[in-house]
Amino acid sequence: xxxxxxxxxxxxxxxxxxxxxxxxxxxxxxxxxxxxxxxxxxxxxxxxxxxxxxxxxxxxxxxxxxxxxxxxxxxxxxxxxxxxxxxxxxxxxxxxxxxxxxxxxxxxxxxxxxxxxxxxxxxxxxxxxxxxxxxxxxxxxxxxxxxxxxxxxxxxxxxxxxxxxxxxxxxxxxxxxxxxxxxxxxxxxxxxxxxxxxxxxxxxxxxxxxxxxxxxxxxxxxxxxxxxxxxxxxxxxxxxxxxxxxxxxxxxxxxxxxxxxxxxxxxxxxxxxxxxxxxxxxxxx
Numbered sequence: 001x002x003x004x005x006x007x008x009x010x011x012x013x014x015x016x017x018x019x020x021x022x023x024x025x026x027x028x029x030x031x032x033x034x035x036x037x038x039x040x041x042x043x044x045x046x047x048x049x050x051x052x053x054x055x056x057x058x059x060x061x062x063x064x065x066x067x068x069x070x071x072x073x074x075x076x077x078x079x080x081x082x083x084x085x086x087x088x089x090x091x092x093x094x095x096x097x098x099x100x101x102x103x104x105x106x107x108x109x110x111x112x113x114x115x116x117x118x119x120x121x122x123x124x125x126x127x128x129x130x131x132x133x134x135x136x137x138x139x140x141x142x143x144x145x146x147x148x149x150x151x152x153x154x155x156x157x158x159x160x161x162x163x164x165x166x167x168x169x170x171x172x173x174x175x176x177x178x179x180x181x182x183x184x185x186x187x188x189x190x191x192x193x194x195x196x197x198x199x200x201x202x203x204x205x206x207x208x209x210x211x212x213x214x215x216x217x218x219x220x221x222x223x224x225x226x227x228x229x230x231x232x233x234x235x236x237x238x239x240x241x242x243x244x245x246x247x248x249x250x251x252x253x254x255x256x257x258x259x260x261x262x263x264x265x266x267x268x269x270x271x272x273x274x275x276x277x278x279x280x281x282x283x284x285x
Contacts, residue, residue, distance in 0.1 A: 003246040012258035019265045023057040029272045030059040031089040032081045037067035042093045071100045082110040089115035089268035115267040138170035140259025152177040160184045161204035203237035213241040221248040
């Protein structure tokens with residue numbers, strides 16, 4: 001028996017249609033992206049975000065700065081975009097060049113425009129069970145689980161990875177859904193022991209095939225967030241043969257990846273609605 005594939009590409013298309021319908025109902029929705037440096041993967045990602053935003057009817061402001069741009073200049077641009085009423089969502093692409101303090105840059109983003117959900121204010125609200133803007137990847141995973149009616153209440157959920165943008169918020173969202181959550185990481189002893197108890201397993205470490213077939217509980221749901229590029233192609237964190245044991249599994253590529261951008265667009269609509277409700281947005285166009 002082979003697992004049912006969770007089609008992230010199809011679901012992402014559905015979310016983007018929902019976003020476009022919401023944008024059409026609003027007077028104006030604008031998003032700004034900031035990219036510093038020449039990282040090829042970052043440029044590809046920003047291009048995809050810009051294209052998806054345009055397709056949904058969101059006005060895009062694309063700012064690309066040289067790698068030697070000073071931190072002060074980056075912070076000045078962020079301050080300008082924070083004050084721009086035509087910008088509802090602001091996204092600074094990470095990683096930043098080494099001479100720029102990422103924490104300072106993240107802290108400078110207006111939490112109301114933080115569509116990546118990484119500002120301490122938004123992270124704190126998620127921790128308190130009062131989420132506003134949540135990182136797109138874990139938000140997308142939750143939408144996938146909901147779409148495929150994966151039961152979470154009382155389920156054993158294991159998250160491998162503790163990053164601020166995926167692992168930690170993923171654990172918080174699963175906890176809010178009343179799952180019993182275990183977070184594993186590079187210092188976890190006997191990882192297999194934990195994964196074999198997982199009704200829902202989320203792997204987000206960026207290490208090819210760290211989860212083997214014999215580490216997966218029969219009948220479980222496996223979400224593979226990892227994506228590593230090698231000379232041999234793209235690989236997820238989960239060995240594809242795990243599909244022989246799982247009931248549901250995400251493919252790589254075509255699983256979680258498309259959902260991340262779709263949910264960032266949804267966050268942009270969420271931010272726009274919230275700002276308009278508070279009378280903060282007065283687009284000039």
